[in-house]
Amino acid sequence: MSAAETRTDVPAISAEDITVTIAGRQILAGVGLTLNDGELVALIGPNGAGKSTLLAALTGDQDVSGGSILLRGRPLEQWRLRERARTRAVLLQDNAVFFPFPVRDVVEMGRAPWQRTGRETEDDAVVDEAMRVTEITHLASRRVPSLSGGERARTAFARILAQETGVLLLDEPTAALDLKHQEDVLGLAADRARAGDAVIVVLHDLNLAAAYADRILLMDAGRVVAEGAPSSVLTPERIEQVYHQAVDILPHPDDGTPVIVPRRGRPAHHAERPGTHTASPDAIPTPNESEKRP
């Protein structure tokens, strides 16, 4: 895999003291972050906390007013674009395609950075595999505008996988997806991390973050307010403080993964009878399904 070639002692991404000010308003106030090979880091936080701005700063899409961002130890702006595209892939929230390209063509676009290199010969196999794991093989000849939101999101994700980089930056990859495909996409991202890649994901769903992240960065008002393993970051007090929403956090009976359930006009249970909460018809999807996957 790509990770084996690019792996070094240098962190995939290290950012220090990033400040972003847009129209006089400070969106990020001195954020630091290190992303190492082999880990999946989730960026979480309420709307407007600065998650997407932080990710945009890390990708280079957002100019920073202060701080430094290193990709593999080298300042972002010193990278040649082509070289950078072979090192890290970025999945944006907006995955519209302006012209009616067939799905396979879009996935093949992920191979563009490897054009005229030795790895060009692998193009077909890599694209096939990316389409297989994202379950869009049957859509190969469909035109992108005719796809559903979820199919389009998976096409974009397949394109990122086909790029074969050791570093992945994903901005809300699960936003348009149903329960199964949310699990699939994060499962694939976690697989990549286990294979040695460095993955950072912006997520809204706390349960997904709890289930898949090795490390969570909780952001609020342009700062990182907590960082660490899911079980240490996700405490009821902290979540209520940041999200202004009371929650119960229950350990999953199988493996103790934290399950976050908003408290909906009921007194606190503090995890004594987890079964009673899942009965709520509009409960936040729990990662139960994924725990049983191989």
Added chain:
Amino acid sequence: MSHGADTVTPVPERGTRTRAGIVTAVLVVALAAMILVSAGTGQLHIPPGEVFGSVMHRIGLDIGPVPAHANGESALWNIRFPRVAMAVVIGAALAVAGLLMQAIFGNPLAEPGVVGVSSGAALGAAATIVFGWGFLGEWTIALVAFASGLAATLVVYVMSRSGGRTEIVTLVLTGIAVNAFTGAGLALMTFLGDQQAREQIVFWQLGSLNGSRWEQLGVIVPPIVAALVVAVVLARRLDLLSLGEKSARHLGVNVELLRIVVIVVTALLVGCAVAFAGTIAFVGLVVPHLLRMLIGPAHRPLAVTSVLGGALLLVTADLIARTAVPMADLPIGMLTSLVGGPFFFWLLRRARRTSGGWA
């Protein structure tokens, strides 16, 4: 891509590619036939076989019959061929200019005529006539048309884009504004010019290939060929641009540089096309659109087939312009607008229906 026998889903891919090959072959044959027919048609009729023979003998091959009529050879080489060649070159230039504009605007309705680039270039050409500029000889008019076309392209581009693409309503409104301004400029030139300049400006606005000369081709062919080559080379990067500017950059495309190069190339194509033939609208809209429906949106095959399709369309339109009304030479720009206008309207209606609004 050709060794796809053992891969899972090579079928759609190969289907599109085969179709592009077939379309290319059909266009080549149709264009060659149309050139022979068009060159032979006129007051002095020369059968296609003799036209072919004349070309073959010119390049030193003893194939086919030479024109039987005494003046046939001269009519072909002094009047008909320069005109047909002009139609080929300008048709190709306009079709590819349309394709390039659509790629950087992220909008299939962008076209040099619609957004005012053609009339911008025409304004420069008209000013050259009225003020009698000749600082660069035969090249002056092409150069000034290129410069004012470039200015118009930049204005439209800067004013109408947001978030990496252009909404239809913004594009059309910007086109109205630019066309209003250049229209006023052309009116001013008409007012300032003498009788002869006025006639020339009117001729410009209507668009015509009448009176094309080899010397004019000598001026516009080199830059147009260079621009077409650049367009084909940039094609794959233009594909990536359809993912949006940010995603294209994350795939290694230098988007800023690409944009500048494409804008200059577009202005060059339009400037050269307008310089000696005036404004011929909608070629850049109709040709890429029909081809996209046939072979899909990938820019490399589209660029190649647009060259052929644009040439075929304009050679055909010119033949109709010369022969539809006996003893009259209709303005070709009027003809293309006559067909292209309703086509544009149909596209607008369709775009409105599919996107649920004017977005």
